[in-house]
Amino acid sequence: MQKPHAVSRNRVQKTLCRAEQPSSVRRNPPRHAQKRENLPRADLRNRYQRRIQRVIQAERMHSAAAQRHIEYHSRHGQAAQQRQRDKKRRTWLRAGVQLFFFVSMPGAFVAGFSGIKQIFLHIGAGEVLSADSFTLSLLGLCGFTLLFDRFFCGYACAFGSLGDAVWALSGLVQKKLFHRKKQLRLPERAVLWGQKVKYLLLAGLVALYVTRQEKLLTGASPWEVFSRLTALRLPPEGFGVGIALLVLILLGMAVQPRFFCQFLCPMGAVFALLPVLPFARLHRQSESCIPGCNACKQQCPVCLKLEESSLHSGECIACEACVGTCPKQNIHRWDTALCKHQWLPVLGKALLFFLLGCWLGFCRFI
Numbered sequence: 001m002q003k004p005h006a007v008s009r010n011r012v013q014k015t016l017c018r019a020e021q022p023s024s025v026r027r028n029p030p031r032h033a034q035k036r037e038n039l040p041r042a043d044l045r046n047r048y049q050r051r052i053q054r055v056i057q058a059e060r061m062h063s064a065a066a067q068r069h070i071e072y073h074s075r076h077g078q079a080a081q082q083r084q085r086d087k088k089r090r091t092w093l094r095a096g097v098q099l100f101f102f103v104s105m106p107g108a109f110v111a112g113f114s115g116i117k118q119i120f121l122h123i124g125a126g127e128v129l130s131a132d133s134f135t136l137s138l139l140g141l142c143g144f145t146l147l148f149d150r151f152f153c154g155y156a157c158a159f160g161s162l163g164d165a166v167w168a169l170s171g172l173v174q175k176k177l178f179h180r181k182k183q184l185r186l187p188e189r190a191v192l193w194g195q196k197v198k199y200l201l202l203a204g205l206v207a208l209y210v211t212r213q214e215k216l217l218t219g220a221s222p223w224e225v226f227s228r229l230t231a232l233r234l235p236p237e238g239f240g241v242g243i244a245l246l247v248l249i250l251l252g253m254a255v256q257p258r259f260f261c262q263f264l265c266p267m268g269a270v271f272a273l274l275p276v277l278p279f280a281r282l283h284r285q286s287e288s289c290i291p292g293c294n295a296c297k298q299q300c301p302v303c304l305k306l307e308e309s310s311l312h313s314g315e316c317i318a319c320e321a322c323v324g325t326c327p328k329q330n331i332h333r334w335d336t337a338l339c340k341h342q343w344l345p346v347l348g349k350a351l352l353f354f355l356l357g358c359w360l361g362f363c364r365f366i
Contacts, residue, residue, distance in 0.1 A: 086342065087324040093343050094154075094319070097350050098161040104354075105362040106158040106230035110223055111137040113267050120209035133361060140360050144353060145271050149280045149333075151349050153261060153271060154318035156357075158230060159223065160261050163253045167301075170254035186256045191303050194263045195315055202269040222246040231364075257301035261317060272314030282316065282323070285330040296322035296331060 101108075115138025122129050129135070141152055153160055174180040186194075208214055219238040222245040228235045235243060252259035261268050284296075297305035299321045304313055323331045333345070358366050 083324075083327065083329075090320070090324040090342060093346055095164075097155045097346060098164065100350075101156040101353075102158045102161045102230075104365060105156065105357045106364070107227055108137070108141070108152070108357060108362040109157050109159050109267060110227040111360070111362060112141045113138075113223065115139070116206075116266065116270065117209055117214070120206050121212070121214065124210040124212050137360050137362070140356055141267075142270070142274060144356060145274055146277060147280060148318075148349050148352075149276050149282075150271050150316060150318045151353065153268065154320070155346070155350060156353055157261075159226060159265070160258060160317070162226075163258050163260055166250055166253035167257045184255055188303050191256065191262065195302070197263050198265055198269040201264060202266040205266055220245065222249055258317060262302055262315070268317075274314070276314075279334045282320075282331055282333055285328075288328055289330055290328065293327065295325050295327060299325040 111134060114134040115136075118132060118134045119129060119138070144152060171183040174183055205217075208216060220241040222242050225235045225239055225242040225246050249260050249264065252263070256262070294305065297303065301319060301321065302315045302317060304316055304322075323333075354363075357363055
């Protein structure tokens, strides 16, 4: 098959040959051909040569544009594939860190919450606050949150890791058995309203501790049941309410990511109320964002979006799902912006928290 410019050149050559023939050979030549007969043969040939050059130049320009188009899509396709690979690496890295802390420090959440309980029990009894192990655990978790945002919630909390595992398993079941392309989850408006419940729960627990009515909660704590199960011990008799609440929480985790963290976690309410140093927050280069892009909000498990240049909401659990899904890579922290390797900041903060947990007595192996 001949190329387009070759076909055009053959058509022009045939026209040139017909023009060079005497008028007696041609039958009824068209008017434009009759006008050309009055021109000198050299001028006529030059005119056709210029036409041939224009056709060839147009074909070359078209080929160059097509090549640029192919290179553009190839380059963007490679960039999209690289983003997908980076996203998978980030997901597996986070899962590995969560599994490590789930095995080594499953009681960190309960120790921190016990610190809240001890503080307000002392306040209700009018006693002087003492620096016991639970209070130090609470202070250590709050201090780490001030410096590194809610890294504990996103990577080290055993209850949060359980929620991520249940959510992933629920998505797999819905996809394989029910053939759902989009995973079932609660409406965004219900999620935003439900996030306020944990503050009411925290206020209610504080009121019970201050008034010395903590006995009403005996056997009704789902995180105490979870703590005993992670310690490979069955809950004793009288924990039927706590077991039932834990089962309901697991069902909620199947229909909403981080169900307990968003709606029922009292420690999450404490962390959300804490101020975080500006350099520890997520930042966004909004001037280079794609108009109408909601990729960060769609991937966020707590339905947040970086409307401004910095995220000021305490609901962020520092899972960094938005960092990995941004097509322009506009979302970052100070550590992700300085480090070329995405795993280095995560492992660095994980090591610091592991050392802190060992000092506070979280680690079950030490």
